[in-house]
Amino acid sequence: MPTTAQAALERLVVDVPDFPEPGVVFKDITPLLDDHDALTAVVQALAAAGRDQAGEVVVDKVIGMESRGFILAAPVALELGAGFIPVRKAGKLPRATYAVSYALEYGEATLEIHRDAIAPGDRVLLVDDVLATGGTLKATRELVDKCGGVVVGATVLMELAFLPGRETVGDLLVKALTTIRPGS
Numbered sequence: 001m002p003t004t005a006q007a008a009l010e011r012l013v014v015d016v017p018d019f020p021e022p023g024v025v026f027k028d029i030t031p032l033l034d035d036h037d038a039l040t041a042v043v044q045a046l047a048a049a050g051r052d053q054a055g056e057v058v059v060d061k062v063i064g065m066e067s068r069g070f071i072l073a074a075p076v077a078l079e080l081g082a083g084f085i086p087v088r089k090a091g092k093l094p095r096a097t098y099a100v101s102y103a104l105e106y107g108e109a110t111l112e113i114h115r116d117a118i119a120p121g122d123r124v125l126l127v128d129d130v131l132a133t134g135g136t137l138k139a140t141r142e143l144v145d146k147c148g149g150v151v152v153g154a155t156v157l158m159e160l161a162f163l164p165g166r167e168t169v170g171d172l173l174v175k176a177l178t179t180i181r182p183g184s
Contacts, residue, residue, distance in 0.1 A: 049153050098112065118147035137168075
C-alpha cells in the first residue's frame with residue numbers, strides 16, 4: 001500500500017514527453033508543489049532520511065542541488081532543524097568555491113559549493129528530485145568530501161530504475177520515495 005507521499009507523487013507528477021529534447025519523458029513536479037497537503041507529506045517523507053530509527057535528527061546540514069533540489073531541500077532542512085546549503089551550477093555562487101565536473105546524458109556539467117558551507121565533520125543529507133544517471137549525487141558527494149563533511153545519505157522523490165544511478169553512486173545510501181521502472 002503506497003504511503004501518502006507515494007500516492008501524491010503518483011497522482012500529481014505529470015509526464016511531459018519530448019522535453020527538454022525528443023525521446024525524454026520529463027517528470028513535472030509543479031502540480032505536486034502546488035498542493036499543500038501533498039507537498040507537506042513529501043517533505044516529511046524526504047526528511048525521514050535525516051532521522052535515525054528513534055526519530056532523532058542525525059544531520060547538521062541539508063544540501064539541495066540546482067535547481068529542483070533547492071525547492072525540496074530547503075523545507076526538508078526546516079523540518080529537520082538543520083541548515084540548508086545550495087549546490088549550484090558553475091559561476092553562480094559569489095564567494096570562493098570547490099567545483100566538480102561530471103558527465104551528463106547530453107554533455108558535461110560543473111557543480112560548485114562555497115568552501116566554507118560545511119564544517120569538517122558536519123553530517124550532511126543530499127536531497128534531489130530524481131536519481132537518474134547518478135552524476136549529480138556523485139559530484140555533490142565529492143564536494144562535501146572536499147569540505148570535510150560526511151554524507152550520511154541521500155533522498156529523492158523518484159528513482160528512474162532503468163538508468164544506472166545506483167551503480168554510479170556506489171555505496172551511498174539513497175532512499176527514493178518512488179521508483180519508476182521501464183514502461184511505467
